[in-house]
Amino acid sequence: MSNGYDLKDIAENYARKTDSELIHIATEKAQGLRPGVLEIIRNEIKKRNLNPNILEGAKAQNREYSLEEITELSQKLRSLPCPLCGNKTAKLNGTIMHTAKSFIVFSFFRKEPIIGCPDCLDKKNQESIISTALLGWWGIPSGILKTPFYIYNNIKAKKQNRIAEPNETLLSFTFENIGQIETYKDDSEKLKQIIKYVKK
Template sequence: MSNGFDLKDIAEFYSKKSDSDIIHIATQNARGLKPGVLEIIENEIKKRNLNPNILEGAKAQNKEYSLEEINELSQKLRSLPCPLCGSKTAKLNGTIMHTVKSFIVFSSFRKEPIIACPDCLDKKNEESIASTALLGWWGIPGGILQTPIYIYNNIKEKKENRVTESNGTLLGFTLQNVGQIETYKDDAEKLKLIIKYVKK
């Protein structure tokens, strides 16, 4: 944004944004913003009487976190009900569904993170394995080459679904969404929306 823009131009730009745009920028797209721009966003948040935690989300995206800090934030997600089955009995964790679907000359490759209880994570990895084993082979050459790798990756991910601590996928998800999680860390309903699984 600094290319040809001074802070006055940037302030005017943000003043024309809607409240939802400001919230989205501050909680999800503030990584790399200069301190002057963060101050402009802070002014907009105050002027509009928005939740002051939104600014914490912007700052969080521009902060270096230790593994311990990310692990601590991930615990906020682990204690939520499972977004797939609603169970509250098991701590949540993360997995990645690796899926290949091939159509002779075209292959589709997806790596989709999911946060859920261990039982649901296992089911999702098993669905990916079955789907990839059935539909992955038919693309030349991508499907033939990638299908065994994606099946193996699902098996490997599945082994991490029941570890007692936050696994690598959950920690990565937490870091990637740190702005939103910092903003809403005391609002369980908002956190549920962050981890909600939306089938693509």
């Protein structure tokens, strides 16, 4: 991101960014930034009187985490209300909705991660199974070839929805969103926005 520019140019570029652009970069797009750029971000955060944890989000994307650390951070997400139904008692986990839709010459395949309570995750996997079973077969040849695998993958994912510990999907989601989660780990309202399901 910083290749070809000296730090002065980069500092001037960051100074022109809005607060929301700076926060987006620091919490979601900071992987691979060199230390000098992190210092520029630190200065901008301080100058604008923004949440200092934003810098922690940038640093988080540039360090290694152990499985234990990722698991610990995922517990912050597990304790939130379900973003799909509002359930506040069930521990959240993750699943992948595997959906296939075909229209003879065109086939559409989607793998969509979702965070929610076990009941809602089961419903989402079931919706994908039904949708794929009804609409996945009609594309030639990819629909016919891929539809059974997408149905199977939903069944397989469904088996992980009710395990007691954070499942692989939730751990992957935590790692992929580590900058935001580190930034807002003590702000439940922001964490709710991170895990909110947005239908695509």
